[in-house]
Amino acid sequence: MVEIAILGFGVVGGGAAEVLTENKKLIASHCGDEIHIKYILDLREFSDHPLGDRVIHDFDIILQDPEVKIVLEMMGGSHPAYDYSKAALLSGKSVVTSNKEVVSTFGVELLQLAKEKGVSYLFEASVGGGIPIIRPMQTDLSSNKILAVSGILNGTTNYILTKMKDEGAEFSDALKEAQRLGYAEANPAADVEGIDAARKITILAALAFGKLQDPKTVPTTGITKITKEHSAVAERFGCALKLIGHTEEIDGKLLSFVQPCLVPSSNPISHVDGVFNGILVDADMLGRSFFYGAGAGKLPTASAVVADVIQIAKSLQKPPKCPIWKAAEARDLAPIDSYVCRRVYVVEGCHKCAEKALAAFGSNRVEFFDGGFFALLTPAISGEEADKAFAKTGLSAKFVLPVLD
Amino acid sequence: MVEIAILGFGVVGGGAAEVLTENKKLIASHCGDEIHIKYILDLREFSDHPLGDRVIHDFDIILQDPEVKIVLEMMGGSHPAYDYSKAALLSGKSVVTSNKEVVSTFGVELLQLAKEKGVSYLFEASVGGGIPIIRPMQTDLSSNKILAVSGILNGTTNYILTKMKDEGAEFSDALKEAQRLGYAEANPAADVEGIDAARKITILAALAFGKLQDPKTVPTTGITKITKEHSAVAERFGCALKLIGHTEEIDGKLLSFVQPCLVPSSNPISHVDGVFNGILVDADMLGRSFFYGAGAGKLPTASAVVADVIQIAKSLQKPPKCPIWKAAEARDLAPIDSYVCRRVYVVEGCHKCAEKALAAFGSNRVEFFDGGFFALLTPAISGEEADKAFAKTGLSAKFVLPVLD
Numbered sequence: 001m002v003e004i005a006i007l008g009f010g011v012v013g014g015g016a017a018e019v020l021t022e023n024k025k026l027i028a029s030h031c032g033d034e035i036h037i038k039y040i041l042d043l044r045e046f047s048d049h050p051l052g053d054r055v056i057h058d059f060d061i062i063l064q065d066p067e068v069k070i071v072l073e074m075m076g077g078s079h080p081a082y083d084y085s086k087a088a089l090l091s092g093k094s095v096v097t098s099n100k101e102v103v104s105t106f107g108v109e110l111l112q113l114a115k116e117k118g119v120s121y122l123f124e125a126s127v128g129g130g131i132p133i134i135r136p137m138q139t140d141l142s143s144n145k146i147l148a149v150s151g152i153l154n155g156t157t158n159y160i161l162t163k164m165k166d167e168g169a170e171f172s173d174a175l176k177e178a179q180r181l182g183y184a185e186a187n188p189a190a191d192v193e194g195i196d197a198a199r200k201i202t203i204l205a206a207l208a209f210g211k212l213q214d215p216k217t218v219p220t221t222g223i224t225k226i227t228k229e230h231s232a233v234a235e236r237f238g239c240a241l242k243l244i245g246h247t248e249e250i251d252g253k254l255l256s257f258v259q260p261c262l263v264p265s266s267n268p269i270s271h272v273d274g275v276f277n278g279i280l281v282d283a284d285m286l287g288r289s290f291f292y293g294a295g296a297g298k299l300p301t302a303s304a305v306v307a308d309v310i311q312i313a314k315s316l317q318k319p320p321k322c323p324i325w326k327a328a329e330a331r332d333l334a335p336i337d338s339y340v341c342r343r344v345y346v347v348e349g350c351h352k353c354a355e356k357a358l359a360a361f362g363s364n365r366v367e368f369f370d371g372g373f374f375a376l377l378t379p380a381i382s383g384e385e386a387d388k389a390f391a392k393t394g395l396s397a398k399f400v401l402p403v404l405d
Numbered sequence: 406m407v408e409i410a411i412l413g414f415g416v417v418g419g420g421a422a423e424v425l426t427e428n429k430k431l432i433a434s435h436c437g438d439e440i441h442i443k444y445i446l447d448l449r450e451f452s453d454h455p456l457g458d459r460v461i462h463d464f465d466i467i468l469q470d471p472e473v474k475i476v477l478e479m480m481g482g483s484h485p486a487y488d489y490s491k492a493a494l495l496s497g498k499s500v501v502t503s504n505k506e507v508v509s510t511f512g513v514e515l516l517q518l519a520k521e522k523g524v525s526y527l528f529e530a531s532v533g534g535g536i537p538i539i540r541p542m543q544t545d546l547s548s549n550k551i552l553a554v555s556g557i558l559n560g561t562t563n564y565i566l567t568k569m570k571d572e573g574a575e576f577s578d579a580l581k582e583a584q585r586l587g588y589a590e591a592n593p594a595a596d597v598e599g600i601d602a603a604r605k606i607t608i609l610a611a612l613a614f615g616k617l618q619d620p621k622t623v624p625t626t627g628i629t630k631i632t633k634e635h636s637a638v639a640e641r642f643g644c645a646l647k648l649i650g651h652t653e654e655i656d657g658k659l660l661s662f663v664q665p666c667l668v669p670s671s672n673p674i675s676h677v678d679g680v681f682n683g684i685l686v687d688a689d690m691l692g693r694s695f696f697y698g699a700g701a702g703k704l705p706t707a708s709a710v711v712a713d714v715i716q717i718a719k720s721l722q723k724p725p726k727c728p729i730w731k732a733a734e735a736r737d738l739a740p741i742d743s744y745v746c747r748r749v750y751v752v753e754g755c756h757k758c759a760e761k762a763l764a765a766f767g768s769n770r771v772e773f774f775d776g777g778f779f780a781l782l783t784p785a786i787s788g789e790e791a792d793k794a795f796a797k798t799g800l801s802a803k804f805v806l807p808v809l810d
Contacts, residue, residue, distance in 0.1 A: 019690050132544075132546070135545055142715045268676060286698060292695035293691060311547075
């Protein structure tokens with residue numbers, strides 16, 4: 001019997017308990033032993049729940065019980081989630097988490113601690129919900145240098161953008177619908193401002209390049225200013241408009257961002273609609289591989305949590321080795337305007353202005369729209385070069401969208 | 406230093422050597438030790454190759470060298486690949502293979518042997534080339550019951566079908582182009598008749614359901630009879646025409662097939678074009694997840710091979726546990742006509758015939774084509790029910806295509 005404790009009996013914690021109960025036999029067959037939920041830590045009582053008798057309110061009981069080998073941190077937020085995770089690791093327990101806030105903020109320290117204590121700190125569910133991405137990057141892609149990772153990392157915003165595209169909805173209406181369906185929270189800022197995606201891209205970047213950037217320093221643009229004009233431009237260029245988290249290394253420096261991008265249909269990310277997530281990994285030997293699935297939701301997220309639990313439980317004496325990350329400092333970061341890509345400049349103006357802009361970029365692709373504006377596609381150049389070229393025209397852009405090829 | 410031997414210095418064997426050489430440091434950092442190619446077994450000499458001095462012609466040298474811990478079977482074909490793999494396992498060496506023919510034919514025995522000897526038999530590269538699918542199914546999805554697996558498992562046929570769709574090419578011309586580009590072999594039967602895909606679907610089925618079916622008994626239809634009529638029907642129904650390998654369990658019995666299917670755009674498989682592969686896994690907790698990438702090619706396939714090598718090398722004392730499969734017997738197999746799906750019947754005839762057919766199926770979707778034929782979409786029913794309903798009409802079908810929803 002492998003004893004575990006669940007911290008937080010909300011959506012994901014409850015889901016983990018459900019998966020462990022529903023697929024108990026199957027899971028035991030993988031572990032070679034049964035997994036038993038000994039404690040559930042929550043502020044609330046769950047007296048009517050079949051597992052209600054496991055509910056406790058004092059974390060120290062878990063900490064001081066040497067039988068508990070694995071702690072599932074499913075609380076969300078930074079505190080006390082981080083503090084409890086740290087305490088559990090310090091006392092020699094492995095920790096499994098779905099908490100991207102804690103991983104992206106305290107990952108360096110917690111992974112180091114796990115190593116020192118010979119336990120695991122696993123976080124498959126922190127990015128892409130149930131989609132296998134963390135472990136595949138560490139195992140299946142371990143023969144590769146990772147070149148870049150890009151993806152739709154937030155289902156809420158992807159639902160909203162899909163709705164705006166398919167139904168011509170305005171942002172505010174699509175958001176309301178997402179809230180009605182439970183896809184978006186009452187305070188949707190973390191999703192629609194791109195904060196959630198920024199946390200996730202720092203985790204993927206750390207997996208790929210070994211350095212964890214403070215998510216607050218990731219250049220991040222959400223989708224609150226997306227209008228029908230953006231959708232019209234995307235459609236005309238045969239692209240999908242998606243909120244993209246992207247990371248790559250430029251001359252050994254980390255370049256990560258979150259922002260709405262145009263994604264051509266040749267990129268599998270462009271076909272990810274609704275609340276789904278999709279992550280594209282570019283690697284030197286494998287080339288492009290793509291991982292798609294439910295990026296959130298009770299059971300999908302719990303599926304990844306329990307997969308982590310199984311990996312630890314099947315090898316309790318020698319739990320899976322975790323990566324060691326460095327904290328990325330300012331000098332480890334490349335300036336955002338060094339990012340090279342094609343770009344679409346959307347500009348108010350007539351054919352004559354468009355000709356000026358085409359000449360400035362040496363481009364030959366421009367589209368005109370009702371409402372007196374045009375959209376110009378640049379060749380692949382850095383943001384710095386693009387700004388310089390555009391400045392020469394004396395025009396001012398309504399907005400600029402990078403193209404994720 | 407972890408000593409390994411490569412059997413067969415062709416495309417994949419050469420690719421494995423290249424990956425191990427190119428990313429030597431990175432790979433050593435994952436393993437905690439350097440991987441060293443001690444022997445390369447091939448009939449040919451490679452005197453000008455940097456690794457030419459490792460080339461030997463006698464397998465017994467490898468077998469009798471206790472320093473060699475991992476054998477990479479990259480020979481292709483059943484014999485002597487199977488015999489050498491067995492001998493290596495029997496002598497306590499782990500084996501990594503990309504050989505779907507051997508895994509699908511002898512997997513039950515070789516996995517059992519690996520277990521008995523406390524070594525690994527890993528085969529990530531045998532399905533989907535470099536795409537992570539075997540290990541994710543065994544680890545990330547281990548908290549789930551797998552319900553079904555479907556995919557484009559053969560890049561050659563997908564290249565041909567994409568060419569036929571995009572350029573209106575005939576099968577024979579698209580095949581010639583694939584041969585010219587090196588995507589299809591001079592004798593393309595194993596690809597275009599679906600034999601290769603059948604081998605791969607038996608491996609995925611065994612991973613999902615624990616039973617390995619003889620690939621020769623998998624109902625298999627290739628793409629040699631696909632015409633422009635098929636493409637026209639697919640287009641009219643908003644579907645892509647894809648050669649699909651599919652497996653599921655019906656009442657505890659295995660149902661696997663390979664055949665051209667219509668795939669609606671809501672299914673991510675429909676967007677997989679060219680030589681790429683894509684595999685969709687349906688699981689009880691996670692729902693649908695999808696894995697996409699290079700299904701063949703030197704370095705992508707080698708990427709997966711070397712990932713397997715790393716997994717073994719980093720834990721030589723206790724190499725990764727492998728699954729144990731049973732051989733599927735006749736009584737373990739569900740009849741193919743128990744498969745439930747929507748179907749498109751393509752029938753020569755006029756509006757009156759179409760009305761008769763619509764009534765027989767209780768369907769309301771029919772499309773008429775130049776050339777005097779129509780295509781009717783049935784509701785989701787079993788093949789047996791569909792045949793029965795259609796027989797009542799007295800009509801005869803030009804062809805029938807299942808819809809993979």
